[in-house]
Each structure stands twice: as C-alpha cells, then as structure tokens.
Amino acid sequence: MLIEKIHHVAYRCKDAKETVDFYKRVMGMELVGAIAEDKVPxxxxxxxxxxxxxxxxxxxxxxxxxxxxxxxxxxxxNTPDWTQHIAFQVADVAALETIKAKAKAEGLEVVGPTDHDIFKSIYFFDPSGHRLELAAWTTTPETMAKLKAVAPAMVEEWAATKKPPRHAAWLHEKEFAAH
Structure with a gap:
C-alpha cells in the first residue's frame, strides 16, 4: 500500500475562532496552522x-x-444525524469520563458511554453541528481477529440482500437485551 496515513480530514465550520476555542477547551487540541486566501488554490x-x-x-x-x-x-x-461523525480514540474509559465531564460543563448533551463490546464511546455535537464520537478500546486481539474474519462475508451478504448479516450480532446483543 502506498498510503501511509490520513494527512488531514477537513470539514466546514460556522466560525473558525469558535471552532479553535471549542476544540482546545473540550478536546485539548492545539491550533497548528491556518491558511487564508481569496481564491481556492x-x-x-x-x-x-x-x-x-x-x-x-x-x-x-x-x-x-x-x-x-x-x-x-x-x-x-436524507442522512440521519447519527451517521456522519468524527470519531476520536482516547486512551481508556477514564479519559472518556473526563471528556464527558468537560462537554457537560459546556452545556452539551452527551450520549453514553455506549458499550459496543469492542469499545465504549460517548457522543456530542460541536458548535458547527458535527457529531463527535470519542471511543476507548475495550477488546482483545482475538476478538478483533474474529471480527475481521467475518467482515468480507458480511459485506458480500449485505450487497446481495441489503439486510443486516448476523455474523457479528454479538457486538450489540447485550446492549439491545438491556432495553
């Protein structure tokens, strides 16, 4: 593969300064660059x-x-709000709780932690309306290997039927059983 990693992912925001301030305050991100022009290069x-x-x-x-x-x-x-989101990995569930507290202190509605079996995550929206997910892995290499092994068959079955294949249903079975 020639790709090394994602260079950057870009989204639109309503206000650049508000966005910088939010991501610094809530997520601890630093501004590392800014480019402004009158014409698109x-x-x-x-x-x-x-x-x-x-x-x-x-x-x-x-x-x-x-x-x-x-x-x-x-x-x-035509796209549900929960579909398009930016997901960030954090070190552990304690980091999720720390960021959840910061987001709630900002007056944001936070969903979660949601247990996806292989990771736990929280969700909230940034000032421009982008849904953010913060996720902490809670899995083992064996579980990830099991998930990877069934992925190709799941995609093929979905392509043929457009019905959710059940190969990895175990990921959310306990979550749905609780409701």
Missing part, C-alpha cells in the same frame, strides 16, 4: 476562506474551513 475559484488545522494527536490533523461567502451550512436531510 486548486480550482482558482474566487471564494475567500479560513482553513484551520488542529492537532488531533499521533500526527493526525483535523481541519476546518470557514466560508463566509457561501450559503449557510446545512446537513443532507
């Missing part, structure tokens, strides 16, 4: 922007564009 379109880059740890960069001349941000009305 790749397309030469006239579209003033502020492009910010945040350190998401371990060489990962989360970037945002503020586009003041573009129409207001909105979501695809």
């Amino acid at each position: 790749s397309t030469k379109e006239p579209d003033p922007y502020m492009h910010i880059f945040l350190d998401a740890g371990s060489g990962n960069i989360l970037a945002f564009f503020e586009l003041p001349k573009s129409p207001p941000m909105s979501r695809d009305p």
